[in-house]
Amino acid sequence: MKTALLLGGALLLGGCAGGTAKTAFPPEPPLARPGLAGMQYLYGSGESAAISRQAWQALTFYVGEAMQGKDRRSVVLDEGATLENPKFVPCAGKPPAAVFDVDETVLLNQGFEYDELTGAPHRDFDDRWARWEKTGGHAVSPTPGAKEALDAIRRMGVTVIFNSNRNAFNAAPTEQAIDDAGIGPAVHGQTLYLAGDDATGSMKDGRRHTIASQYCVIAMGGDQLGDFSDLFNEAVSVPARRAATALAGIAPLWGRGWFVLPNPVYGSALQGGPDDIFPSTKRWSDPAPTSTKEPR
Ligand SMILES: [Mg+2]
Numbered sequence: 001m002k003t004a005l006l007l008g009g010a011l012l013l014g015g016c017a018g019g020t021a022k023t024a025f026p027p028e029p030p031l032a033r034p035g036l037a038g039m040q041y042l043y044g045s046g047e048s049a050a051i052s053r054q055a056w057q058a059l060t061f062y063v064g065e066a067m068q069g070k071d072r073r074s075v076v077l078d079e080g081a082t083l084e085n086p087k088f089v090p091c092a093g094k095p096p097a098a099v100f101d102v103d104e105t106v107l108l109n110q111g112f113e114y115d116e117l118t119g120a121p122h123r124d125f126d127d128r129w130a131r132w133e134k135t136g137g138h139a140v141s142p143t144p145g146a147k148e149a150l151d152a153i154r155r156m157g158v159t160v161i162f163n164s165n166r167n168a169f170n171a172a173p174t175e176q177a178i179d180d181a182g183i184g185p186a187v188h189g190q191t192l193y194l195a196g197d198d199a200t201g202s203m204k205d206g207r208r209h210t211i212a213s214q215y216c217v218i219a220m221g222g223d224q225l226g227d228f229s230d231l232f233n234e235a236v237s238v239p240a241r242r243a244a245t246a247l248a249g250i251a252p253l254w255g256r257g258w259f260v261l262p263n264p265v266y267g268s269a270l271q272g273g274p275d276d277i278f279p280s281t282k283r284w285s286d287p288a289p290t291s292t293k294e295p296r
Pocket of ligand 1: 101102103104105222224
């Protein structure tokens with residue numbers, strides 16, 4: 001990203017010199033905050049919007065099939081289950097529901113991230129986020145395709161329930177933000193579960209099990225692996241976390257009960273250095289690392 005911005009700055013300056021092609025010196029890179037590339041992708045790009053619609057349309061199709069079939073399969077891991085040996089909460093006799101994370105799953109927090117990008121650096125995140133929950137409801141949007149999908153599955157008779165790590169103290173403005181975005185209703189304790197509703201903090205399995213004790217949860221959506229099971233957050237390394245998504249009992253769930261929305265801006269996906277990200281067998285170093293341009 002930094003390279004692209006530097007190049008962009010040099011080209012811009014070069015183009016201002018009375019039509020004469022000059023190399024700008026010294027090139028002044030535009031002010032860039034960390035995370036700009038992720039925000040460009042998530043909040044600005046058509047590519048991200050297309051992925052979002054792809055997920056929501058796949059979810060709508062999957063739920064439609066599940067509602068027409070006799071086998072309504074739960075996708076909430078039962079207590080005592082492991083990722084290696086997944087077992088699911090029984091569904092017998094329960095009405096169908098679908099469970100969704102809120103932030104960057106059904107809502108895009110554009111106002112907060114604009115402030116993140118343009119406001120003073122080094123502010124306390126928790127305090128700022130609490131103020132955002134209270135006052136930022138006007139500056140969010142539904143993720144592309146979310147409203148259409150939630151409207152459609154509600155029409156099928158599926159109860160839509162939100163399981164968020166927003167704070168229970170701010171339940172009222174969160175209900176309002178979801179309603180105002182056109183994807184409600186969200187009623188705290190009924191169709192909206194929040195951090196502070198139980199004693200497990202930001203872990204979501206407890207709230208998931210409370211929901212699954214009343215409903216047959218046939219689909220879930222989220223932008224973090226913890227939106228599907230807290231067990232993913234027990235993985236001890238970046239490669240282990242990635243490998244967990246490919247386990248025999250887990251891999252078939254992606255797009256078939258578990259639906260992931262993109263988030264390159266924040267969260268558990270953004271961790272690890274080069275040694276964590278690139279397997280030792282998949283590394284390459286340019287054998288001629290010079291600035292000389294070679295013919296192709
Ligand atoms: Mg989220």
